[in-house]
Amino acid sequence: MISTSATLEQQTFAGGAASVRDLLRARRPRHGLPGAFYTDPDIYALDIAAIFEREWIFVGALCEIPKPGNFLTVTIGNSPIIVLRDRKGEVRAFFNTCRHRGFKLCDAAKGHTPALICPYHRWTYRLDGTLAHAKHMPEDFNPEEFPLVSVHVRTVGGTIYVCLADDPPDFAPYQEALTQQLAPHALEHAKVAFEADLVEYGNWKMVMENSRECYHCATGHDELMLTFLDIYDFANPDQATNIRSYWDKWETAGFGPSVSEGPTHRAVRLPLTGDARSMTMDGKIAVGRPLGQAPADAYGSLRWVHYPSTFNHCLNDYTVLIRMLPLGPEETLVTTKWLVDADAVEGRDYDLSNLLKVWTITNDQDKALVERNQAGVRSSGYRPGPYSPSLEAGVLKFVDWYCEKLDHHLDGLSRSPNRDGRSS
Ligand code: FES
Ligand SMILES: [Fe+2]
Missing domain, CATH: 3.90.380.10 (Naphthalene 1,2-dioxygenase Alpha Subunit; Chain A, domain 1)
Structure with a gap:
């Protein structure tokens, strides 16, 4: 008091x-x-x-993940996050937490991977976050119900931001201003x-x-x-x-x-x-x-x-x-x-x-x-x-x-x- x-x-x-x-x-x-x-x-x-x-939290630069499969990780508060380029070159972000029992999927700060494989029991996620394989699960197990939890991501002038909220604040005014100011760089x-x-x-x-x-x-x-x-x-x-x-x-x-x-x-x-x-x-x-x-x-x-x-x-x-x-x-x-x-x-x-x-x-x-x-x-x-x-x-x-x-x-x-x- x-x-x-x-x-x-x-x-x-x-x-x-x-x-x-x-x-x-x-x-x-x-x-x-x-x-x-x-x-x-x-x-x-x-x-x-x-x-x-x-x-919106700044995480890094687009040039750190130039190609499909490139990723970088950060921890925001208690939440490990992975930011990557998917197979189409889109920048995506996910909670870096397995949908099975919550293992932290990726421990490296940066790298390249064709898929996200949980080291604990080998649940395997595609780069778009969908679950591709989970062995020894029952017949009625539907992998579509267990994609990685996605995180909002935006880019501006070669920099990357994520927002963990379901309803992020408006990024557009900042994005518009910085797009012009960062363009020469x-x-x-x-x-x-x-x-x-x-x-x-x-x-x-x-x-x-x-x-x-x-x-x-x-x-x-x-x-x-x-x-x-x-x-x-x-x-x-x-x-x-x-x-x-x-x-x-x-x-x-x-x-x-x-x-x-x-x-x-x-x-x-x-x-x-x-x-x-x-x-x-x-x-x-x-x-x-x-x-x-x-x-x-x-x-x-x-x-x-x-x-x-x-x-x-x-x-x-x-x-x-x-x-x-x-x-x-x-x-x-x-x-x-x-x-x-x-x-x-x-x-x-x-x-x-x-x-x-x-x-x-x-x-x-x-x-x-x-x-x-x-x-x-x-x-x-x-x-x-x-x-x-x-x-x-x-x-x-x-x-x-x-x-x-x-x-x-x-x-x-x-x-x-x-x-x-x-x-x-
Ligand atoms: S916690 Fe990830 S596969 Fe089991
Ligand atoms: Fe200073």
């Missing part, structure tokens, strides 16, 4: 959907979340049900040059919040800031004029809108610092073959975020896709994929360590920041503080979005009191 004698900042959480709601509604406008939202296992379970089992013609997993010991919201502001950049990211233009330079009239001149050029050249924004996303194309052409230690391009069409006479980057699971940067020569998936109340898996042109050859067109350096260092720095922030928020002495209206507007947008989603979910629960923490 929430203590009635405590001040708003001192409210504590003792479990239960009703008190989560009270805690949400007692949040001060434009302030951070109470500590329980970053640590409590019950709130974590609500996050999985209200957010990760409801929203030709991610369909890319390959993954490298992929790295990083476990950050912080709540998933802490990871997302950290990614939504550059308030910390000057002190935390020397290497990133060699080439990364701090958006808040926009407050400087000269810089704003400079950026607008880039936007005019890029839009005239057909690179789509420079800015798009919706409830779950923001995507903006911005120049790099000075004469930098890519996000590298020396500002020079890392990959000899461009990935897509270079923005006309300038080498900007398209930065984009989509709640709750991804933030990305498209450059002239490479794209970095960053996916974050919760592993527990205080643990988040951050996966980074560096995409280059499919025909680029390591050693000839790019030096891998040079390609990876800035984002590897930056991700490590962010991991340290998130973990130290988590350590402070875990304290009984933590009190949610106010966000900077200018430098943390992105954090506020995300946190407000999260609160609204959770509140809506809790509304649904209160209408079906027999459900415990999960929507129908």
Whole structure:
């Protein structure tokens, strides 16, 4: 229960959907979340049900599954998911759970297979999810009744999203905006040059919040800031004029809108610092073959975020896709994929360590920041503080979005009191 004698900042959480709601509604406008939202296992379970089992979740790039039989797997909350190309080349997604006794079908992160064969008792599924064989079952057993449970899947500009809900939110506005903005980057013609997993010991919201502001950049990211233009330079009239001149050029050249924004996303194309052409230690391009069409006479980057699971940067020569998936109340898996042109050859067109350096260092720095922030928020002495209206507007947008989603979910629960923490 929430203590009635405590001040708003001192409210504590003792479990239960009703008190989560009270805690949400007692949040001060434009302030951070109470500590329980970053640590409590019950709130974590609500996050999985209200957010990760409801929203469109970024899983990877189309170029990772270029041919029929290619698959990739992810775990969203408690649900292992497999995303694949079927025999017709269609992208499909299924719960990676056998219809016999629920064995996790596929353990590999990626691969190629002509069929999905459960290792436990060899039930065998076609790539369209239908059950092809199940030995030693009775005569009246009908395989048609036991296809894999499908998951909604959408693609945009070479990236893949899944939604575990029966009735997913509308993906079309985001898809329309990003189709135009990603087109110059030709991610369909890319390959993954490298992929790295990083476990950050912080709540998933802490990871997302950290990614939504550059308030910390000057002190935390020397290497990133060699080439990364701090958006808040926009407050400087000269810089704003400079950026607008880039936007005019890029839009005239057909690179789509420079800015798009919706409830779950923001995507903006911005120049790099000075004469930098890519996000590298020396500002020079890392990959000899461009990935897509270079923005006309300038080498900007398209930065984009989509709640709750991804933030990305498209450059002239490479794209970095960053996916974050919760592993527990205080643990988040951050996966980074560096995409280059499919025909680029390591050693000839790019030096891998040079390609990876800035984002590897930056991700490590962010991991340290998130973990130290988590350590402070875990304290009984933590009190949610106010966000900077200018430098943390992105954090506020995300946190407000999260609160609204959770509140809506809790509304649904209160209408079906027999459900415990999960929507129908
Ligand atoms: S659980 Fe998959 S075949 Fe038995
Ligand atoms: Fe950072």
